[in-house]
Amino acid sequence: MAPKEPLVISNKDEMRKWSRAMRCQGKVIGLVPTMGYLHEGHLTLVREAHKHANVIAVSIYVNPGQFSPNEDLSTYPSDFDGDIRKLMSVPGGVDVVFHPHNLYDYGNDKKNSNVAIEGDKMVSCVDQGGLGHETWVRVENLQKGLCGNSRPIFFRGVATIVTKLFNIVEPDVAVFGKKDYQQWRIIQRMVRDLDFSIKIVGSEITRENDGLAMSSRNVRLSTKDRQNALSINKSLLKVKSAVEDGQVHCEKLRNLVVQCVTEAGGQIDYAEIVDQENLEKVEFINGPVVLCVAAWFGKVRLIDNMEINFKMDVRK
Amino acid sequence: MAPKEPLVISNKDEMRKWSRAMRCQGKVIGLVPTMGYLHEGHLTLVREAHKHANVIAVSIYVNPGQFSPNEDLSTYPSDFDGDIRKLMSVPGGVDVVFHPHNLYDYGNDKKNSNVAIEGDKMVSCVDQGGLGHETWVRVENLQKGLCGNSRPIFFRGVATIVTKLFNIVEPDVAVFGKKDYQQWRIIQRMVRDLDFSIKIVGSEITRENDGLAMSSRNVRLSTKDRQNALSINKSLLKVKSAVEDGQVHCEKLRNLVVQCVTEAGGQIDYAEIVDQENLEKVEFINGPVVLCVAAWFGKVRLIDNMEINFKMDVRK
Known part of the structure; x- marks a missing residue:
C-alpha cells in the first residue's frame, strides 16, 4: 500500500471541523503535539497513538509561549518537508498535520503595549510580542522544581498551548513523550483538573544506538x-x-x-x-x-x- | 403545551455524552452557567440563550474555587426545586440542568496536604479543602482592578470553573450576565486566548421594579x-x-x-x-x-x- 499523505491544515476552524466530523463518525481521534524537526522519538509517539486511536493528527508548532526571550526560539530547528516524509514512513501514517502559523494572533489591528510582566522579567516571547494574549494555565505545584527552576515560564507556556491545541483539535487521546517527564505529569494533572475528556498516554524514551535520548x-x-x-x-x-x-x-x-x-x-x-x-x-x-x-x-x-x-x- | 421538565444530570461523563449526541444531530448547544437560587435575571439569560441555540443546558453549581475561606460560601442561598420550577416557566424551558455534587473531587483516597498558597493567604475554599486541585486559569490583566482588588482569588476561580464547565458541557454558545461585567469580559478574553469554540453572549442587567439590579x-x-x-x-x-x-x-x-x-x-x-x-x-x-x-x-x-x-x- 502506498504511504498515506497527510492532510495539512493550518486553519483552526478547519482543524476542528475535521475532528468533529470524525467524532460523529465514531472515530477515536489521537493527537501527537510536536514542535517539528521530527526524529525517531516522535515517530514512536505516532506508533503509540495508533494503538489508542483510529485517526491521528500530529501538530507541528513551535510555541513562543514557552520560550523566554533569552532562550533558543529563533534558532529552534525546523524541516517541514522532512517532517511530512518521516510521518509518511510510519505504518498507517497520519491523517492530519496541523501546522498553524501563529496561535497567538487574534487579528488585533494594533499591538498591545500592555505587556503582562509577572514577577521580575518572567516574560515569554508571546508577552514580548505584545499581541494581547493574557490568559495562562498553570499547574501550580507540579510546575515548581526541576525544569521549572531554570525555566520559570516554561510550563505555564506548555500548559497553555496544550489547552489551546486540545480546544482546537479536540482529541480523545493525546500522546506525550516521557522524556519530558515533568511536562507529561503536568499535562496529566491539567487534564484531570480542567475536566478535559482526553486520555493522556506517556510514551517511553527513545534513544540513539549509543544511548543518547533523542531530542x-x-x-x-x-x-x-x-x-x-x-x-x-x-x-x-x-x-x-x-x-x-x-x-x-x-x-x-x-x-x-x-x-x-x-x-x-x-x-x-x-x-x-x-x-x-x-x-x-x-x-x-x-x-x-x-x-x-x-x-x-x-x-x-x-x-x-x-x-x-x-x-x-x-x-x- | 405542558411545561418541559428538564433532564437533571449530575455526572460529568453523562453530561458530555448528552452534549456530543446533540452535536452529532446538528443541534446548537447553549449553556447558562449559574450558582442556583435563580431569579428573573437568570431566566433572562435562558431566554437569551434560546435566541442562539436549539438546546439549552443550565448548570447549577456553587463554585468553592471562587470563594475565599472568609467569604460567604457557606451561607450562599440555594433552592433546587424552586430553580427547576422557575426554569420550567420560561417559554421553551431548558433541556438539561447540570447539577454536579463536587467538581473538584477527583476520587483521591487521601486529602492532599500540599495546599497551594499563593502570595499571602490568597487561598480559595478548594485549596483549603486539600483535594489536590492545582490547575488554575488566569486572565492576567483583566482580572486586576475592580472586583479583583477586594477578591484576589475570585476571577482565577471563575475562569477555572468556567473552563471546567466548558470542557464538560461542550456548548456552542454560553450566556453571561453583564451585571458581572468584569467576569463577562474575562470569559470573552479567555475564550479567545484559549481557543474555545464557544460564542460568549452578554445579557443586559435585569432590575427589580424599583431599579435594584437582581442578585x-x-x-x-x-x-x-x-x-x-x-x-x-x-x-x-x-x-x-x-x-x-x-x-x-x-x-x-x-x-x-x-x-x-x-x-x-x-x-x-x-x-x-x-x-x-x-x-x-x-x-x-x-x-x-x-x-x-x-x-x-x-x-x-x-x-x-x-x-x-x-x-x-x-x-x-
Missing part, C-alpha cells in the same frame, strides 16, 4: 559535546546498577550523576530523585520514583530521566 | 438595607444625566456615585469608570466606557454597572 536539540551539539553528552545516560545506568546493589540514599545516587556528567565536561542544571506522581524530592527510595537530569553541553541544554520502580522489601 | 444576594439584605441599596442605581442614573449634560470628567462623575451611596449608608468598595474592552481607568470619557460600582450594605456586597457609549463630537 531535536541534539543536532546543535558539536561532535565533541555529542560524545560527552553520552555521560548523561551512562550516569543513569550507574544509578540503576547502584540501586540494584541496594543503594537507596538519593543524595549518594544523585552524586553519581553529578560526578559522571561533570567529569565529561557537562554542566548540571539539576539531578533529582523525585516521587513519580507529585514530583517531590525523596530522601530514600521506597516506592516509584524518577531520576531527572538536566545538563548543559556547550550551548545546548539536554534532559533525560529514568523511572525507578523500587519497593523496599522489609522481609529480606 | 441572589439581595435576599440577604435587611428591609432597611434593601431600601438604602437603591442608591446604587440612583447614582448610576445621576451619572447618566450628568454625562448627557456634557460632564466627561470621570473623577467628578465617580464622586456623584460615592456621595449618593455613602449618604444612603452604603460603603463603597469601588466606583470606577473604565474602558469597556480592557477595563483600564479612563480620565475623560471619549469612547465606550463602563461605570462599575461595588458597595456594601450591611454584610452584603452588591455590584452594579452602566455602559456609557459616548463619543465626543469635536465639531460641536
